[in-house]
Amino acid sequence: MSIRVSHLCKRFGSGANQFVAVDDVSLEVGGGELVAFLGPSGSGKSTILRIIAGLEQADSGSVHFAGRQADHLHARSRGVGFVFQHYALFRHMSVAENIAFGLRVQGKSKDEQRRRVAELLDLMGLAGLGERYPAQLSGGQRQRVALARALAPEPQVLLLDEPFGAVDARVREELRHWLRRLHDEVHVTSIFVTHDQEEAFSVADKVIVINRGRVEQAASPAEILDHPATEFVARFIGEANVYEGVARDGQVPVGALRVPADGLPDGTPVTAVLRFYDLKFWRDDRGFARVTRTMTLGDRVKVEAVIDDGPVIYSQFPRRSSLLAGIEPGCRIHVEVTLARLYPQGGATPAVTVQLQ
């Protein structure tokens, strides 16, 4: 079932404490799609999800399910499965009773409840745990029970609010793959909220980047990585160095570093966004920057350097990269920018992407 959200607004509080959580948000999710709402915490992404579920009332705007307006529908009759960040399992009920809850309140027969519970326990890899209580389960198991409970009444839409936020890193990785596989099998229209870009990009068909209650960009993961639509997306996605400067002679000087800015009129104030992986460092005793620190992050190495007369700059290399040869704290290096994104301030001039090579 497709979901369309148009011109949604939501404020919390009143007077001086008023806070705009959702600011004129419109978006679309196709039937059977798996979509991620990606944004920093407090960006309003969870609020949008809760409005779609009917758990929160929008101040204005509307939500359509499969082309039909749903704003007047109570949360209990929207046919939406919701998975909460902290599971929200019924702690006084066994796993089986938790999963059966939706069917039970809808008056389905005991036989049907039993059949569906067995089916879902199997599907979720929870076989044999039906009689356990939530307190006796691991975090990953609890989240799968929460998912099974949401899926039991066969919802048209599945909404997941930071579903893997409360489990440790390894389990999170597992659950991600598992959600992707599950979606490929069940094909229910799904939206999940996350602040973790890796999670959004590895699981979703489409990513909607949200910041300060607004949609910054809605596109495929590849599109967002290659063509960030706004300065915020460029800063937020992938790790990047961000500098403010003024264009002069087709360059933006950042200390001794010259960021290529072909085509920008002189005097344009810009924000330059340089991704870590769009920079090359190599050892050069006549270079204009000095390495201050190297950090090994698993299979990658992050290098911190200071540009002469300028700020700190970071780059990142595969651990076995030849570029790393001779790079150590204290040595001088040359910095090459292979790709720069320049966002003129004020928004009058369009953004520029400069690619060298």
Place this chain on the structure above:
Amino acid sequence: MLALVLLYLGLILALPLGAMTLRALEAGPRALWAAFADPAAREGLILTLVLAAIALVANGLAGIGAALVLVRHRFLGRRLLDVLVDLPLAVSPVMTGLAFLLVFGRGGWLEPWLEVAGLKVSFAFPGLVLATLFVTFPFTLREVAYVLIELGTDEEEAAVTLGASPWQTFRLVTLPNLRYGLGYGLVLTLARALGEFGAVLVIGGAISGHTQTATTFIYNAIEERQEAAAYSMALVLAAASVLFLLALEWIKRQRRKER
């Protein structure tokens, strides 16, 4: 430090309780039993149990309702109400009894209407009920409110998205989650109802065979130097207290298991 704490507790808790038990046992089981042959003693105890039962039911229900309103709703004056419901904990029971007399007693505000209705409140059973309800009101409310805050609304929201009606959500999700808090509050309510003295003395007058409760019986027995009777009744109340403590401990344990 530990020794100091133990000494203090011994002085204010163990010593008086021990002395009372010893004194009661000294009189011998037969004397104790004989004390309850007195109909005044039996009636006092029964009256106290009836009052406690009424408080249990009424304040159990009122406590859940008021806690839900205070925790889950935002309205003008909520803060004030939140403070007011603790009033019975802060006010001396004697004052409570006096205040009830001013409203329901002879020359009280409501006396003309009560007379018309043929209802006697002060120095009668309804007065005792009112006083008991007042002094025991906050216990269930506080315990239930505490659990409600801790619980949050996630489970209830989950139930709603699964299609549960408001009543189903309350009966199947909220109420079961409240059960230990409710139990704890009810035991405290019971303990307070059995032990109440000042308010029931002032509004009830401790008329033997009429408005004399277990505690006011002890008071009257001491006045009349019937020590065996006083100690026996006190021993019964003390035994009840021990049961209450055990019940509270059991509830705390069950609660911990569910986390």
